[in-house]
Amino acid sequence: MFYFFYDFALYLGVFVANLVFIAVYVVVLLLNHRGRYSVARNVLLGNACSQVFVVSYFISAGAGVHLFYFTLASILVFLFQSLHVLKYIAIMAMFGTLYIIVHFLFSQSFVAEPVPSPWVDIMYAGSVSGALTLLGVFLYLFRKQIDQAEDELTLNNQYLETLSNTDPLTGLANRRVLDDTLAQEWARLVRQPGAMSVIMCDVDHFKLFNDRYGHDSGDHCLQQIATALKGVLSRPSDLLARYGGEEFALVLPGTDEAGGRYLGEKLREAVERLNIPHAKSNTAACVTVSVGVSGLDHVSPDVSQHGVDRLLKCADQALYQAKANGRNQVVFLPYPSAYTRAGQ
Numbered sequence: 001m002f003y004f005f006y007d008f009a010l011y012l013g014v015f016v017a018n019l020v021f022i023a024v025y026v027v028v029l030l031l032n033h034r035g036r037y038s039v040a041r042n043v044l045l046g047n048a049c050s051q052v053f054v055v056s057y058f059i060s061a062g063a064g065v066h067l068f069y070f071t072l073a074s075i076l077v078f079l080f081q082s083l084h085v086l087k088y089i090a091i092m093a094m095f096g097t098l099y100i101i102v103h104f105l106f107s108q109s110f111v112a113e114p115v116p117s118p119w120v121d122i123m124y125a126g127s128v129s130g131a132l133t134l135l136g137v138f139l140y141l142f143r144k145q146i147d148q149a150e151d152e153l154t155l156n157n158q159y160l161e162t163l164s165n166t167d168p169l170t171g172l173a174n175r176r177v178l179d180d181t182l183a184q185e186w187a188r189l190v191r192q193p194g195a196m197s198v199i200m201c202d203v204d205h206f207k208l209f210n211d212r213y214g215h216d217s218g219d220h221c222l223q224q225i226a227t228a229l230k231g232v233l234s235r236p237s238d239l240l241a242r243y244g245g246e247e248f249a250l251v252l253p254g255t256d257e258a259g260g261r262y263l264g265e266k267l268r269e270a271v272e273r274l275n276i277p278h279a280k281s282n283t284a285a286c287v288t289v290s291v292g293v294s295g296l297d298h299v300s301p302d303v304s305q306h307g308v309d310r311l312l313k314c315a316d317q318a319l320y321q322a323k324a325n326g327r328n329q330v331v332f333l334p335y336p337s338a339y340t341r342a343g344q
């Protein structure tokens with residue numbers, strides 16, 4: 001605008017040069033629009049570098065146009081994020097060198113179309129503001145990109161963690177989580193003595209169910225049972241996991257023997273209430289589960305050294321007895337009395 005109103009004939013050179021550079025920016029936009037991103041960014045950088053150089057040649061470094069080299073450095077960070085550190089340093093050094101060359105080469109007395117004071121000072125102020133604003137915008141966009149990448153990474157990690165902890169068929173926790181939870185709860189109880197129960201739950205005659213109704217119906221049946229078992233639990237600290245094929249396990253911190261028995265019966269009833277027909281079962285007309293419960297009211301120091309595996313084994317033995325006794329029932333076996341406070 002200055003060239004146009006001040007003395008258009010005098011500044012024709014810089015005016016035409018700027019027009020050419022603007023035309024190249026339009027080409028950059030077109031290339032970008034056509035998906036030729038790499039060519040577009042190279043042309044953009046080349047054009048911007050040349051424009052700063054040529055404009056400074058016409059109107060002198062006093063106008064501060066070469067300050068835009070610093071802005072170009074920030075654009076470079078934004079556009080070439082996977083640049084090797086040595087290349088990156090080399091290109092930064094190139095911008096620094098260009099700045100120094102322009103600064104010392106194009107003084108007021110050596111340029112083609114010098115701008116008089118105070119206009120050259122006004123232009124300098126404009127260049128400082130423009131360069132700083134653009135620098136800020138690009139650094140902000142870069143920061144935003146990093147934040148976005150971090151958010152995506154966190155989401156992906158959460159997704160992977162959920163995936164590795166979840167049984168895909170039922171959506172329940174898997175055996176890995178069960179083992180970890182058992183170990184954690186046991187360690188906590190050793191520090192802060194209290195009660196704990198473990199329940200094992202196995203679907204009766206499930207092989208016959210699969211044979212009679214097909215594998216898909218078997219899968220659906222397991223999903224329904226998982227939902228029913230989940231519905232019985234109300235404490236956030238309770239954990240229900242799929243232990244194996246048609247076997248489920250529960251860890252119930254803070255639940256004593258009586259509580260374990262009570263919950264075991266609730267679980268059995270919940271599955272029976274589903275009333276899923278099982279024509280091949282000689283236990284009942286519908287799908288049922290056998291339940292083994294074990295627990296202890298107090299984890300004393302002498303108990304703690306025997307570990308939580310013993311508790312799981314006890315619940316498994318109780319389940320075995322429930323099967324042997326005719327299925328569709330709950331059997332309780334206490335943690336071996338010699339190790340509990342009651343047995344001391």
Ligand SMILES: Nc1nc2c(ncn2[C@@H]2O[C@H](COP(=O)(O)OP(=O)(O)OP(=O)(O)O)[C@@H](O)[C@H]2O)c(=O)[nH]1
Pocket residue numbers: 169202203204205206207208210214215216217218219222244245246323327
């Ligand atoms: N549909 C389906 N079946 C499964 C899955 N996991 C295990 N099974 C089946 O569950 C059956 C378990 O059979 P068994 O261990 O003999 O036990 P059962 O037939 O339930 O007999 P009892 O436990 O003695 O009452 C096998 O046929 C497995 O193939 C699963 O994810 N989906």
